Amino acid sequence: MTADEPTILATSAGYERGKYGIFDMRPGPIHHFAAELANAGEDAKFCFLHQAVGDPENWIGATYAAFAKTNYRASHLQLFPMPNHEDIRTHLLDQDVIWVNGGSVANLCAIWRVHGLDEILYEAWQAGVVLGGVSAGSICWHVGGSTDSYGPELRAFTDGLGWLPYSNGVHYDGEEQRRPMMHKLIGDGTLPDGYATDDGAGLVYRGTRMVEAVADREGPLAYELRRAADGSVTETPLPTRVLKYQ
Template identity: 60%
Template sequence: MPADAPTILATSGGFRRAERLPWGIGPLTRHAVDLAGTTGRAPRVCFLATAVGDDPSLISTFYANASAEGWQASHVALFPMPNLEDLREHLLSRDVVWVWGGSVAGLLAMWRLHGLDEIFREAWRAGVVLTGVSAGSICWHAGGTTDSFGPELRPITSGLGLLPHSNGVHYDSEPGRRPLFQQLIADGTLPPGFATDDGAGLLYRGTELVEALAEKRRAGAYRVDRGPDGTAVETPLDVRRLS
């Protein structure tokens, strides 16, 4: 059963430390799977590691975690060629798509090359829950800040635009993120938007933000607007803590 409305959970988290694996599933990603509303069967969760060149070890860790969670796991890889004959058919048949972080510029270029930009728009409208971390958060928005081009953060304005807002990730853990995000909104490079500390997420129904969530105790989320005097105005959001 698809989600009741087009749903995106965009995060700076969703994974955690694990004892026997390089990483484990975090509460934000579990919540995204719960939002799909599957009953009586295993949730169908598809993983994309495009932003790190379809790193095999990362994909392998996803499958190990998905097995422990009781999910029906799959993945889409694009390097060196797509691993599936029909990407559209597969993605539209999933309950949740989870996108890992890395190079958002590389991710967007590869997705557009293979037509995934339009496929994801169709899947989103059909009720497939879209979620992801870092690059897997910015990609659904109009744009954000990125280190895709080098250590110095730069703007990216070519997001898929399913959400007409800008998106700031790692807002508390990478010192340059907050000031640059605010500057880009203040000067009009990016539209007003929302930002997340590590461990926080933004739940959208359609294009509207309905809730900010956190899997870490102090993780915050923020709205950033362009004020009438051309400066950025940051407003902390109420955040619901996930157990």
């Protein structure tokens, strides 16, 4: 199945974790919601992309383990050291959801462009495959955001795919540098107006319209960020619906 129109789910949300870290994960409400957006139900086909962290085997294995006790059909696309699918385009266009995990958004976008994946993902988006992701997998669809791709001190990233003509702030309440850096970058014109998400929150885009903010629990919010003529930035909390999945 496919979404009713081109859909992106850009988030600071992800798996539910147990006490053993990445080896004790299960799909979070945000993943179930992605399947719902794709009109795909409990047997939705998910393809996971881990290029933001270099396609490490432990993360790939943990993803399959997380989905093993569900009816969802999981696959992955890796590009390091080489693609694991002979026909990347056919595989991605056959998915219901393509989910991009976090890491370095700068490296992510660069490697995608080297392999022409940006063009394939755009085609998938237009065809109704739901594109989703967390952190780097959220910023990538936008013009840019703040990033630690270049080191522990946050810097501007302005080379996103840009299909969504906004800035995107992730981990807004989870890392103390995030909120002031987004205000700075929007205020000085480095980034356009945009949206931000607390850890656990996400944004639904239909086409290029942001239509809903959601969260995987009570508390996290999404925000609209707008620059005024004097360079100040207005931050407006958005109504954020809490997802309810068993």
